[in-house]
Amino acid sequence: MRRWFLLPARLTAWLLIVAPMAVIAVYSLLTRGDYGGVEQPWTFESFTRLADPLYLGILWRSVWISAAATAICALTGFPLALYIARAGKWKNLLLQLVLLPFWTSFLVRTYAWLFILRDTGLVNTVLTGLHLIRTPLPLLYNDGAVLLGLVYSFLPFFILPVYATLERMDPALVEAAADLGATPGAVLRRIVLPLAAPGIAAGCVLVFVPCLGAYLTPDLLGGGKTVMLGNLVQNQFTTARDWPFGAAISLALLALSTGLLLVTRHAGEQL
Amino acid sequence: MAETAEIDAVARDFDAFHPQPELLFHPRLARQTDFAAGAQNALPGDRFAGAKRPHHLAGSAGETSCFGDRAVSGHLPFRDTADLVQNLFEHAKFIVASPAVTIRVFMAAVLQLRNVVKEFPGQRAVDHVTLELERGGFYSLVGPSGCGKTTTLRMIGGFESITSGQILLDGVDVAGLKPWLRDVSTVFQSYALFPHLTALENVEFGLRERKDAGAKSKATEALELVQLSTKRDRKPAQLSGGERQRVALARSLVLRPKLLLLDEPLAALDPRLRGEMRTELQAIQRKSGVTFLLVTHDQEEALSLSAKLAVMNKGRVEQFGTPEEVYLKPATRFVADFLGDMNWFDGVGVRPEFTRISPAGDGLRARVESRQFLGHLTHLHLRLDNGEKALVHARPEAEVPADAQELWLQWNPAHEIRVA
Numbered sequence: 001m002r003r004w005f006l007l008p009a010r011l012t013a014w015l016l017i018v019a020p021m022a023v024i025a026v027y028s029l030l031t032r033g034d035y036g037g038v039e040q041p042w043t044f045e046s047f048t049r050l051a052d053p054l055y056l057g058i059l060w061r062s063v064w065i066s067a068a069a070t071a072i073c074a075l076t077g078f079p080l081a082l083y084i085a086r087a088g089k090w091k092n093l094l095l096q097l098v099l100l101p102f103w104t105s106f107l108v109r110t111y112a113w114l115f116i117l118r119d120t121g122l123v124n125t126v127l128t129g130l131h132l133i134r135t136p137l138p139l140l141y142n143d144g145a146v147l148l149g150l151v152y153s154f155l156p157f158f159i160l161p162v163y164a165t166l167e168r169m170d171p172a173l174v175e176a177a178a179d180l181g182a183t184p185g186a187v188l189r190r191i192v193l194p195l196a197a198p199g200i201a202a203g204c205v206l207v208f209v210p211c212l213g214a215y216l217t218p219d220l221l222g223g224g225k226t227v228m229l230g231n232l233v234q235n236q237f238t239t240a241r242d243w244p245f246g247a248a249i250s251l252a253l254l255a256l257s258t259g260l261l262l263v264t265r266h267a268g269e270q271l
Numbered sequence: 272m273a274e275t276a277e278i279d280a281v282a283r284d285f286d287a288f289h290p291q292p293e294l295l296f297h298p299r300l301a302r303q304t305d306f307a308a309g310a311q312n313a314l315p316g317d318r319f320a321g322a323k324r325p326h327h328l329a330g331s332a333g334e335t336s337c338f339g340d341r342a343v344s345g346h347l348p349f350r351d352t353a354d355l356v357q358n359l360f361e362h363a364k365f366i367v368a369s370p371a372v373t374i375r376v377f378m379a380a381v382l383q384l385r386n387v388v389k390e391f392p393g394q395r396a397v398d399h400v401t402l403e404l405e406r407g408g409f410y411s412l413v414g415p416s417g418c419g420k421t422t423t424l425r426m427i428g429g430f431e432s433i434t435s436g437q438i439l440l441d442g443v444d445v446a447g448l449k450p451w452l453r454d455v456s457t458v459f460q461s462y463a464l465f466p467h468l469t470a471l472e473n474v475e476f477g478l479r480e481r482k483d484a485g486a487k488s489k490a491t492e493a494l495e496l497v498q499l500s501t502k503r504d505r506k507p508a509q510l511s512g513g514e515r516q517r518v519a520l521a522r523s524l525v526l527r528p529k530l531l532l533l534d535e536p537l538a539a540l541d542p543r544l545r546g547e548m549r550t551e552l553q554a555i556q557r558k559s560g561v562t563f564l565l566v567t568h569d570q571e572e573a574l575s576l577s578a579k580l581a582v583m584n585k586g587r588v589e590q591f592g593t594p595e596e597v598y599l600k601p602a603t604r605f606v607a608d609f610l611g612d613m614n615w616f617d618g619v620g621v622r623p624e625f626t627r628i629s630p631a632g633d634g635l636r637a638r639v640e641s642r643q644f645l646g647h648l649t650h651l652h653l654r655l656d657n658g659e660k661a662l663v664h665a666r667p668e669a670e671v672p673a674d675a676q677e678l679w680l681q682w683n684p685a686h687e688i689r690v691a
Contacts, residue, residue, distance in 0.1 A: 170461060170463060172459045172460075172461050172463035173463050173465060173466075175428075175430055175450065175457075175459070175463065176457070176459055176463035176464075176465075177465070177476070178429075178449070178450040178451045179428060179429075179430075179450050179451070179455075179456055179457045179523075180451075180456065180476050180477035180480060180522065180523075180526065181451050181477050181480040181481055181526070182451055182476075182477075182480050183451055186480060190476070191465060194467050195465075195466070195467060
């Protein structure tokens, strides 16, 4: 009986997770065809090419932009999560506002930034109108624009798990700490932050991992100048017509994310 | 200036005469006393009504006021009895100046609430509460839920602001101070132990905030006081309810607060453990010497634990007195009904244990509606001729016929309770 009930779940897992991964793994070990696709013979060449300084540079850029985006999300998201968790009757409304952007398309939201940041966009128009600047500021098509876009997109993924841990925390703990002589700063450092640590770790992973593989944001806001791993993969499957190499980069990205997850989980168990 | 030996002798005298510290009187120095009958039951604060209160002196454990001809002649700080006598001798001039001098010594109030009011939108939760707690006592605030007792406790702890009034801790108004600046500590109903810290680390928490160099040894001692030394390295999740409570007690007591507030400390324990913890709470209070103020809705807990209790109703203190006073001489009908069962016979109250049954046929006639045999007592639920209910706790020797349908009730007029 039980196996029949589990069949749909098994089918889904195999069709949507295991099978595509197997295809990617097989592709990464083949040779590129002249017009895309893959051909024999089997080779490890795609993986050895990953060590090329050009690609290592892109990997490094992806890691630091993702790390910076995670750090900014943490620094802005934690106070926000704390504020929402203590907002009493406004709690649900504020939480809805955090989730509101998900109601519109990711693509549309990222495009909106183009209209805000470009030379004839909102910010530059206002600043020139006020005679604060004479020439438009270069707000678009650089690392800063990509970083901004990533923080904007993934901030809710940091806020939600942190909010969940803070919301579960007994408010009497904060009162008890204050009662025992802890100033608000000490309460934050010695009670709230240690207890919110699992949520913060989850939030960091939820921001860092998708940032690492981000494609749309660097493509639109980086304007092809800020290439990240996601763009490199896309490039290999389209213009470069090098499917095996694209597959190899995807697997490398997967390995990086999985490794990171294992490390955070191990750290979580130590806490 | 007297000789040290003489001072010591007087001090011994003093202690032998007056074991209770809140009211001391030295026969050698005072020729006449004016302890009026009513004064005995009143608060020290009330006795000084009209006179200027001695102001608080830093570092003193108590104060004396010397009355000559009903006027405050002077006040002296003292640490203990020997210190007091020393001070009296030093100031002997004005003590012997009057032929009729009364010396009253009282332990200074550790906490005074003066007309404290707390208003929440649309309701007054605490309505002009005035209370005075003496150092080293065990006090309770008792009342039904919503009577304002927890709000009062939270205002003393600093977790709620006050709308008006004064909260004096050792004579200093602390109403505007944040919780971390007040020398009071709270044992929370949920215990609020820090789940990521061990028992020992929990107890050390406050000491570390104060940069106390001896934090670890003091915390270890405090855990010994509550008999938890063997479980010092356990996290709260690995401790039982009773053990968690004792960690919470140790965590607060280790800071030697002027006042320990306990919010329904026994409510979360199972009934068997509750009895044990009651005895232990009393022992810990005596050993530590810290003033305890406990909040509870359980009248039995309040009566059995405290030296004095304040019965609260609708934001007001209806009565503040010893357990015997509030139980045997309730000031209001609410207090009488709240602290135990009560039979009302034409506005006169008689407790069930003082209501006697007489088979002889004189007294108030009552019909037996039901009976519950409890071993040491039998509860008889009765209905009077006027339709009112009555309850009698009949002792085994009362020999109530098992099939009795009608009984007659009597009582000793000394046990009658008359309330406003």
